[in-house]
Amino acid sequence: MHATHIPKARAYWSTAAIVPGIIAIGPMLPGTLAFGMAFGALCAQKNLSLVEVEVMMATVYGGLSQFVAVQSWPEVLTPGAIATLALLTLTVNIRFFLMSATLRPWFGTLPAWQAYPSMLLVTDGGWLAAMRYRDHGGADASFYLGGGIVLYFTWLFSAIPGFLLAEQLTDPRKYGVDLVMPAFYAAMLVPAWKGSRRAIPWVVSGIVALVVHWLVPGWWFIIAGALSGAVSAGLMDEPEPQRPADVPA
Amino acid sequence: MTEFLRSDVMIAFAVMTAVTVASRLGGYWLMGYVNVTPRVRRMLDALPGSIIVAAALPVAVNGGPVVVFAILAAMAVTIIRRNDFIAVITGMAVAAAARALGFGG
Numbered sequence: 001m002h003a004t005h006i007p008k009a010r011a012y013w014s015t016a017a018i019v020p021g022i023i024a025i026g027p028m029l030p031g032t033l034a035f036g037m038a039f040g041a042l043c044a045q046k047n048l049s050l051v052e053v054e055v056m057m058a059t060v061y062g063g064l065s066q067f068v069a070v071q072s073w074p075e076v077l078t079p080g081a082i083a084t085l086a087l088l089t090l091t092v093n094i095r096f097f098l099m100s101a102t103l104r105p106w107f108g109t110l111p112a113w114q115a116y117p118s119m120l121l122v123t124d125g126g127w128l129a130a131m132r133y134r135d136h137g138g139a140d141a142s143f144y145l146g147g148g149i150v151l152y153f154t155w156l157f158s159a160i161p162g163f164l165l166a167e168q169l170t171d172p173r174k175y176g177v178d179l180v181m182p183a184f185y186a187a188m189l190v191p192a193w194k195g196s197r198r199a200i201p202w203v204v205s206g207i208v209a210l211v212v213h214w215l216v217p218g219w220w221f222i223i224a225g226a227l228s229g230a231v232s233a234g235l236m237d238e239p240e241p242q243r244p245a246d247v248p249a
Numbered sequence: 250m251t252e253f254l255r256s257d258v259m260i261a262f263a264v265m266t267a268v269t270v271a272s273r274l275g276g277y278w279l280m281g282y283v284n285v286t287p288r289v290r291r292m293l294d295a296l297p298g299s300i301i302v303a304a305a306l307p308v309a310v311n312g313g314p315v316v317v318f319a320i321l322a323a324m325a326v327t328i329i330r331r332n333d334f335i336a337v338i339t340g341m342a343v344a345a346a347a348r349a350l351g352f353g354g
């Protein structure tokens with residue numbers, strides 16, 4: 001995720017990368033299904049109807065933000081309560097802002113009518129898989145779109161069995177469902193390791209995120225940590241040019 | 250529940266969707282006005298790892314020993330076998346097993 005100085009090809013579309021793109025997000029599918037089922041079970045407990053749940057899955061399409069919002073779902077939806085839900089959603093999902101920013105250098109050469117709808121499919125897993133593909137020199141936008149569409153429909157349908165089986169799924173932690181995203185993140189961090197110097201922003205990000213997490217309620221720690229890490233990278237001197245051995249295949 | 254689609258719920262979803270769509274499109278839109286100098290490029294390159302650490306580390310620390318141990322197991326598996334699928338399954342299985350054995354967190 002850090003191969004900076006290799007000139008990368010312009011974005012294009014072909015059918016060749018659709019299947020590799022789907023395979024790349026494959027590890028996310030069981031976890032997404034489990035997470036969506038747990039979410040469906042939670043919604044059933046909060047007296048949302050299945051139709052309402054499906055509308056939310058299709059429109060908001062942000063698993064963690066949906067979970068956080070429904071967990072604090074108010075009894076009565078006053079304008080103030082809706083504003084609180086909106087702020088909660090923003091603090092969880094503002095990381096998508098940073099993710100779509102990192103996709104600009106790749107998708108920026110595509111026409112706006114193709115690039116902007118693609119950004120609607122930004123998710124943690126789809127974005128991570130696409131960034132790794134890009135880092136290894138990939139340029140086919142179908143890689144990102146293919147994986148993104150499969151993730152979208154998996155998420156869309158995942159809540160239905162959870163909603164119907166709500167009684168059996170009251171404690172998703174029993175099955176380790178809360179580990180899906182952290183474990184996937186950890187697995188993505190390992191190949192991104194390119195020496196300790198490149199990891200300095202990660203350390204800055206981690207420290208700031210922990211401090212903000214302790215001091216500020218809510219989910220601001222993600223954006224605070226991520227921005228601090230990026231800014232620290234910007235303040236650092238230009239790294240030495242990469243040796244050929246460091247260039248990924 | 251008397252209705253399948255209550256209007257106040259739909260309004261809440263619409264507002265949440267608007268906020269999320271603005272997040273997803275906003276970063277891409279903004280970068281169209283930013284000149285990608287080497288400094289900006291370094292910042293963009295550092296973002297993925299920084300987002301990962303910022304999102305996962307406080308959750309891991311807050312999650313207690315079981316979560317930390319499960320994440321370390323997932324990373325160890327990734328170092329040995331570069332396979333995301335096995336890593337995620339390992340993380341879930343370690344946490345589920347530890348909790349079944351009565352460990353908290």
